[in-house]
Amino acid sequence: MTRTDFLAALERLLSKLPEARRADVLADYEEHFRIGAAKGKSDDEIARSLGTPRQIAAACLAEEAVSRVSQAEGTGARMRSLVRAMVALVGLGFFNAVFVAGPFFGLVGVLIGLWAAALSPALAGLAVVAEAARELQGALVSTLYGWGHVFLGLGLVALAGLLALGMIVATRWFAMVTARYVKLNFEIIAK
């Protein structure tokens, strides 16, 4: 590969980086080619020992993602930067996503199931209320029966509300534990 092709490919792969940083990175490799040529090596030789532009770009983006983690402020930004860094590291084969993704998706499944269970009384309750409202339009004798159903229905909806509150707490706790686990894994691999 010629020097210009190599650098052009690298520039393209690094288009996501901020301009100043990208220029700095390219300058490093331009210098490398220059010195290599001065020492008598051909562009092709140099390009081959450098590795593919793809490899280098992956390493660059990963290192950038890693340094962004310590700069991130606020839990939301920090989580996002951690995930981005992990994705970049997975691309380099340094981070086995199975250790994080596996348990994570399993727990998300459980969480979804629990939410469904928590909210289902509401659906049942609304159905009961609807049915009762229909009944109340009918004969007077069933009024008490009908109102009983209305209150049962409302009670079920309230129950769902309580369960939902509990689920909100559980979900927040889950997010916090996940964040800690992700951070721990990341620190082991990246530091």
Added chain:
Amino acid sequence: MNVQFKKGVLELCVLAVAERGDCYGYELVERISQSIDIAEGTIYPLLRRLHEDGCFETYLKESGGGAPRKYYRLTPQGREVLRTMRAEWTRFVAGVSTILSEGTHHDPNGLPGRAGAAAEQAP
């Protein structure tokens, strides 16, 4: 070479090479690639990160008749990181060597402690 080995070790090597004296990128890359088989291009991002973390400071210096080169110099923080990593590495290597050498005194299919039986069976 196992990619997981390389990740941690490369940082140690880069710092150790720089300890011997300020060097420019190409020089550093060359020294490392002489002993370890890696894609040389991946060393520069590592140098950049170490610089951002405060382990290196960089300066430009004229090279006789050519364009200026970027030199890397180890900072006191970098020296400290190197010292720690070197100690960890030495401990680690000693541990692994112990485990590996234990294996050569025994029948590879047997358990440690059956050295006598293995010696009798050996041709």
